[in-house]
Amino acid sequence: MICFLTSRHDIPGSFQMNPANGFMDRLRRCLSEPCRALFVCSDPDDWATMDYYAELMEGSFVKAGFPLERFGILDGRNADRAAELVGEAKLLILAGGHVPTQNRFFARIGLRELLRGFDGVLVGISAGSMNCAETVYAQPERDGEAADPNYRRFLPGLGLTKRMLLPHYQDLKNEVLDGLRVMEDVAFPDSMGRCFYCLPDGSYLLLEDGKETLFGEAWSLKDGKLTQISSNGTSVELLKDT
Numbered sequence: 001m002i003c004f005l006t007s008r009h010d011i012p013g014s015f016q017m018n019p020a021n022g023f024m025d026r027l028r029r030c031l032s033e034p035c036r037a038l039f040v041c042s043d044p045d046d047w048a049t050m051d052y053y054a055e056l057m058e059g060s061f062v063k064a065g066f067p068l069e070r071f072g073i074l075d076g077r078n079a080d081r082a083a084e085l086v087g088e089a090k091l092l093i094l095a096g097g098h099v100p101t102q103n104r105f106f107a108r109i110g111l112r113e114l115l116r117g118f119d120g121v122l123v124g125i126s127a128g129s130m131n132c133a134e135t136v137y138a139q140p141e142r143d144g145e146a147a148d149p150n151y152r153r154f155l156p157g158l159g160l161t162k163r164m165l166l167p168h169y170q171d172l173k174n175e176v177l178d179g180l181r182v183m184e185d186v187a188f189p190d191s192m193g194r195c196f197y198c199l200p201d202g203s204y205l206l207l208e209d210g211k212e213t214l215f216g217e218a219w220s221l222k223d224g225k226l227t228q229i230s231s232n233g234t235s236v237e238l239l240k241d242t
Contacts, residue, residue, distance in 0.1 A: 001115070002030050003122045003160055003207035005129035007167035007199040008096065015056045017064040020202035021216035021232065024064060030121045034067040035090035042097025042127055044076030044105045050095070057093060074109070082109035090120035094128025099138040102127050103155050112158045122160075126167045129205070133157040137164040137196055139172075139187060146178040146186055153190060161207055163238065169198035169219065188224045195222040202232070212238045 004027060011018045019025070039057055041050040050073065058071040074085050086092065095102070106112065115122075124132050136157040140146035166172060166187065175182045187196060197205070203216030215235045219228050230236040 001118050001120065001122060001160075001207075003124065003132065004204050005124040005132055005161070005165060005207070006204040007126060007129070007169070007201045009123060009125055010060055012201060015060050017060050018202055021204070021235075023202075023204060023215070026206065027121070027123070028066070031066055031091060034069040035120070036070045036072070036088055037061070037068050037091040037093060038072045038074055038085055038089035039093045039095060040111070040128070041073065041075040041105070042095040042102040044079060044108075047075060047077065050075050053095060057095075076105075079105075079109050082111070083114055086111070086114045086118060089118075092118065092120065092122045094122065094124045094131065096126030096128060098142065099127045099130050099136065100152070100155065103131050103136060103138065103157065106131060106158060107156075115158060115160070129167060130165050131155075131157050132160040133164050134159045134162050135164065137166070137190065137194075139166060139182065139190075140177055141182075144178065146180050146182070161205070161212060163205060163212065164194065164196050165205065166196050166198045166221070168201060169217075170200040172198070183221075183226075187221060188226075191221045192223055195220055197221075198226070203230075205238075214238060 010016055017024055039054040054073045061068055074082060130136055134157055136155045138153055138155050145151045173183050180186055198219040198221055200217050203218055206213045213235050214230050217232050218230045219226055
């Protein structure tokens with residue numbers, strides 16, 4: 001399996017695939033033949049919204065010239081066929097959305113186990129990328145979550161990487177939730193004894209051949225300290241013990 005874990009795959013406001021940091025070129029190398037794609041939703045019960053984003057997602061791949069044989073959706077309507085649908089696909093797209101909601105759906109369909117036999121390409125978008133971690137940092141994002149002492153900030157994920165990702169960093173660094181700054185007042189304290197990787201749109205983590213490489217701008221947030229580790233047009237391979 002080859003995984004592209006993105007903050008978002010498109011250019012904001014356009015839903016056209018973003019070529020920044022070699023994303024399209026590397027993805028095209030992996031998807032040179034017509035393939036079946038499967039859009040795995042973030043909210044299994046919000047069918048109208050998921051259908052809308054699935055259509056836009058399919059359009060972005062088609063406009064970029066990727067040869068798709070078929071584009072399907074996996075949500076609450078066909079969750080009982082998850083093993084069959086994942087088994088048929090060569091491209092899995094894990095949607096963006098609310099991390100805990102998507103996390104529960106992934107657990108419900110047993111996606112972690114299904115991925116053990118998957119040998120295609122996986123593209124994560126925002127929440128989809130975050131839920132690929134062994135332990136997922138579900139940073140509070142909805143009103144009330146940051147102030148709720150019972151909100152679970154760490155969840156079991158798909159186990160494809162040990163890296164905990166924070167996408168949309170260009171927005172997160174200025175956001176306030178429940179009167180708290182989501183970075184300085186929430187993520188910084190939560191990073192004590194842990195490491196988060198902050199990715200702005202246009203950056204991504206590539207998992208291939210046992211290596212994990214960050215492409216584009218990225219910051220590490222570890223023990224309350226934020227450090228830039230790469231910039232646009234560059235890449236950095238993450239060592240297994242970091």
